[in-house]
Amino acid sequence: MIFVLYDELALTRNATVAARSDGEEVRAPRYYRVRERKQCRAQRQLSRKPKGSRNRAKARRRVAKIQERTANLRREFLHQLSHLIVIPWSVICFEDLSLKALARTKHAKSWLDAAFGELLRQVAYKARWNSKHFVQVHRFFPSTKLCSACGYKNDDLSLSEREWICLGCGTHHLRDLNAAKNVRVEGLRIVAEGHPETENACGLRVRLAQASVAG
Numbered sequence: 001m002i003f004v005l006y007d008e009l010a011l012t013r014n015a016t017v018a019a020r021s022d023g024e025e026v027r028a029p030r031y032y033r034v035r036e037r038k039q040c041r042a043q044r045q046l047s048r049k050p051k052g053s054r055n056r057a058k059a060r061r062r063v064a065k066i067q068e069r070t071a072n073l074r075r076e077f078l079h080q081l082s083h084l085i086v087i088p089w090s091v092i093c094f095e096d097l098s099l100k101a102l103a104r105t106k107h108a109k110s111w112l113d114a115a116f117g118e119l120l121r122q123v124a125y126k127a128r129w130n131s132k133h134f135v136q137v138h139r140f141f142p143s144t145k146l147c148s149a150c151g152y153k154n155d156d157l158s159l160s161e162r163e164w165i166c167l168g169c170g171t172h173h174l175r176d177l178n179a180a181k182n183v184r185v186e187g188l189r190i191v192a193e194g195h196p197e198t199e200n201a202c203g204l205r206v207r208l209a210q211a212s213v214a215g
């Protein structure tokens with residue numbers, strides 16, 4: 001089983017898209033960031049061309065080609081990542097963050113470049129196709145503040161602290177790994193209780209459709 005967590009600052013600090021409960025991290029390819037300089041140069045050249053000229057049309061096609069290439073690379077990465085997440089595991093748990101709110105922060109460009117919403121969409125429908133459980137843990141669940149070893153809650157933990165020591169049991173925690181473990185436990189609890197947040201219909205009664213007979 002795989003359990004994935006989005007982190008608030010890891011994306012901008014070390015280009016981490018997601019952290020798994022087994023300690024593995026997924027690195028962000030940052031396609032827009034890599035090609036941003038080239039795209040800005042092409043857009044400046046476009047703005048300098050006279051309207052209605054052939055050179056402006058060529059410059060417009062050049063900008064569109066760069067944007068299309070960036071989108072295609074990002075789409076291919078997300079499809080490969082979502083496939084690797086869904087196929088080997090029977091339960092996939094994500095933290096339900098407010099992506100719209102994150103897109104209004106100073107790190108909005110990095111969040112949008114990572115395309116988390118599209119990744120969630122792909123994981124959700126691929127999980128349904130393969131009869132897997134897809135669970136989103138509520139965004140107000142204190143996954144980063146809870147000790148995954150003893151359950152102690154560190155209310156004084158700030159966003160800038162990437163490592164902390166539990167005052168209850170003395171366990172040293174990496175912020176992302178500890179949060180992913182807590183998301184794992186909470187996601188399994190939701191699946192075990194048959195919570196409606198799961199995306200499949202396992203255990204529900206389905207009425208078969210009646211076949212029509214032509215007279």
